[in-house]
Amino acid sequence: MGNRDYDIVLFGATGFVGKLTAEYLAGHLPDGVRLALAGRNRAKVEQIRDALPGGTDWPVLVADSSDAGSLRSLAESARVVISTVGPYAKYGLPLVEACATAGTDYVDLTGEVLFVRESIDRFQDLANSTGARIVHSCGFDSVPSDLGAFVLSEKVHADGAGDLGDTTLYMAMKGGFSGGTIASAMTQLDEIRADKDKRRIATDKFALSPARGDEPSGEWRDSAAVRYASDIGAWTGPFVMATYNTRIVRRSNALLQHSYGSSFRYREVQRTGRGLRGRAAAYAMAGGLGLGFGAMSVPLLRPVVERVLPSPGDGPSEKSRDAGFFRATLRTTTSTGASYQSVVAAQGDPGYKATAVMLGESALSLAVSREECPLPDGLNGGVLTPATALGNVLVERLRAQDFTIDAKAVH
Known part of the structure; x- marks a missing residue:
């Protein structure tokens, strides 16, 4: 891909997270890395570009998710494409196809299991043949989860402490929601309600695994239960992103030939205090999530939900984004009975300020250090995950941006 016009093209620069990612790249783009911004409306993209420090020289490309020719030209011009255009189930697959065909690396921030499953089914073989690395979920969905399990496994194996066993991610966080996130959730709920096959995929805990029949039995089922976690001395409730993140982590383990361990079981919950x-906060969280998703699932209530929640393009204020944070603590008991934990943490609203860093650094990992990025054994490319496509390259880049990413034995 050395003869491409650009090292990175950001598609969706006028959306809420797209603007944040453009702002991040404006302040962190290494010398010599060629970046272009892309979107449907040239004037709007230029307006975003011209407001960025040092961005006025960035080229602007016009592309539309409904125009296959424009997506093909975009993909053929870039070494790496960043997509922030969602809901991905509605708008994402044509760009994935264009990148897979052109041998162009691709990163996004999706949390839509049906979209990723279709991407795997349609483009895994094509991307593997062209060498394209299609890396979904490079934001808060699902970098903390995926890298947390990855570095935990590396530490346990380096210490000769066996393999990962029962592993739980405890999430502590403060953050908001954008209209784009809500739109993606509602799109997926509509698909699940209308199609029993999609409903089966969405509820399968190994929905994203490359070979469903090779997965071990005994994996935890998704649960909205409130529990007291004695290992951290705190109450926990359901984590809104657990049903997606757990499937990405399980896909990583499978792509790595189940190297985390034959007894690896994984779940995610939210720590409430x-x-x-x-305890009261955990029950309130469980009830609120149930009511929220229930309301979004009822067509008659959808207009009410849409009036109350943010619209696409809207999101938390800058002050709120700065005040946010997340801390993902993964605890495991290994096959030798040892206790280990990993922590992935950062300051900034996890879904927006921190996600812009994770997404931008994922693209830079491929644009700057592609030869150092890992690939699962036997693959030339394909539909991958942050851990299997970026691994320690992304770990080190995020550490350089003040992320905490570490693992250790605990007693």
């Missing part, structure tokens, strides 16, 4: 207050 200690004592009566933590």
